[in-house]
Amino acid sequence: MSNLIIGDTILRLRKQKGITQEQLSNMVGVSAGAVCKWETGNSVPDIALLAPLARALNVSLDELLSFSSKLSEIEVLDIKKKLREVFIQKGYEAGEKQCKGFLNEYPNSVHLKLVVGELISMYSMMLAQESEELYKLRMNYALKLLDQVVVSKEIDYVSQALFFIASIQMMLENYDESEEALKELSTTFIDPMTIYPILLQRQGKNHDAKVLCEKMLLSHLNQSTAMLATVANIYIGSENYENAEMYIEAIRKIQRLFNIGLHSGDYSLCRLYIKKQQLELAAKYFKIHVEGLISTAYDYSDNEFFKDVLLEADIQGQKLARRKMYQSYMYDSTLKILEGLQDYDEAIEILKTALL
Numbered sequence: 139m140s141n142l143i144i145g146d147t148i149l150r151l152r153k154q155k156g157i158t159q160e161q162l163s164n165m166v167g168v169s170a171g172a173v174c175k176w177e178t179g180n181s182v183p184d185i186a187l188l189a190p191l192a193r194a195l196n197v198s199l200d201e202l203l204s205f206s207s208k209l210s211e212i213e214v215l216d217i218k219k220k221l222r223e224v225f226i227q228k229g230y231e232a233g234e235k236q237c238k239g240f241l242n243e244y245p246n247s248v249h250l251k252l253v254v255g256e257l258i259s260m261y262s263m264m265l266a267q268e269s270e271e272l273y274k275l276r277m278n279y280a281l282k283l284l285d286q287v288v289v290s291k292e293i294d295y296v297s298q299a300l301f302f303i304a305s306i307q308m309m310l311e312n313y314d315e316s317e318e319a320l321k322e323l324s325t326t327f328i329d330p331m332t333i334y335p336i337l338l339q340r341q342g343k344n345h346d347a348k349v350l351c352e353k354m355l356l357s358h359l360n361q362s363t364a365m366l367a368t369v370a371n372i373y374i375g376s377e378n379y380e381n382a383e384m385y386i387e388a389i390r391k392i393q394r395l396f397n398i399g400l401h402s403g404d405y406s407l408c409r410l411y412i413k414k415q416q417l418e419l420a421a422k423y424f425k426i427h428v429e430g431l432i433s434t435a436y437d438y439s440d441n442e443f444f445k446d447v448l449l450e451a452d453i454q455g456q457k458l459a460r461r462k463m464y465q466s467y468m469y470d471s472t473l474k475i476l477e478g479l480q481d482y483d484e485a486i487e488i489l490k491t492a493l494l
Contacts, residue, residue: 255283401430421481
């Protein structure tokens, strides 16, 4: 029995009933200090006390021991938040261990499998350069979980699972498998969600309609810039730099207008000019990118278009991710060609200062 899980459960149920530790201790015949130790995870109740505890808290033994076959939507999202914090604060190994712990505890939760598959794949990307074999092993573990979601046929989660499967298979260069997953998704380009905000607005639910519109607009803009970047990369691959620059400029205009994207368009322009051996321009846009990145807020609270959009990772998590980005630029060997150019050197100094 997990000290932490049963302790959290006792604490939650006790507070729901509105009783003190002392009152609960009197109900089951132990000291208030014993109840405190249970709730802090320093000890667990004796097995003989489980039935009296369940009666005192007015729950079944299954609920007391967290033997729930299903998790609510809110519970899964809460677990996802906790897992993100573990991955960010303690590293991949601790995050994966915690993921497996939750899966062992709730083996029948399809939504939890989807969340863990997503998190494992996302944080595995950070290990791709350290060990390709380990990277593939972990991505395949994510695929196994996501395949179970698809097999479950739970309509709320299958489409998301297929999307992640297609993305992972593509990164693993399993292109046939990626295409197969994409074909299982809807082939229509009509998004029924575009009607939903209009329905809410006609019902007088203006705030709900506005929030949904903001979320959908942000999602569509991010998708659009991703498509523009893909076409730009195709042109770069064929050395059609003029057309590539046109698409990158479109990305930059969208990002400046809506204040999104962490100025990635500026960085893409820097990379393009490196390709063209126009190093002065490359250094110029690298500095523009760094200055924009440093000045970008960690949430959308000051963004006129997306004030109501909340990010899944908290500000502390955003800061840690941003620091890793700064460090990656400082140690990127492909940018060393710009060393000695004033704009590049000044940009590196800006990054160093931000990391202090």
